[in-house]
Amino acid sequence: xxxxxxxxxxxxxxxxxxxxxxWRFIIFLSVLALIMIGSSHTADKKVHKxxxxxxxxxxxxxxxxxxxxxxxxxxxxxxxxxxxxxxxLQPSGTPPKRIMIIDKKE
Numbered sequence: 001x002x003x004x005x006x007x008x009x010x011x012x013x014x015x016x017x018x019x020x021x022x023w024r025f026i027i028f029l030s031v032l033a034l035i036m037i038g039s040s041h042t043a044d045k046k047v048h049k050x051x052x053x054x055x056x057x058x059x060x061x062x063x064x065x066x067x068x069x070x071x072x073x074x075x076x077x078x079x080x081x082x083x084x085x086x087x088x089l090q091p092s093g094t095p096p097k098r099i100m101i102i103d104k105k106e
Contacts, residue, residue, distance in 0.1 A: 013022050
């Protein structure tokens, strides 16, 4: 067992008669390692993109809440009355009347 360990450390398995099988296996493991490194890099890129998009979603949600609050305030009757008074318009004192048109068929 001691001799086998020394042979591995010295690299004799790479130059022996059966070295072709060993080289194929080493190349296969190297290709797998490169694929694993590439996939981890793409996964990291996706994680960063997801976190950036989540930050944008939070920002847009807060902007939506602000705009909705401003819209609700602008739609209030008191705000509309104040805005129209500056233009010289006032709310009517008498309620509107419904006009009914009856179509007479002959």
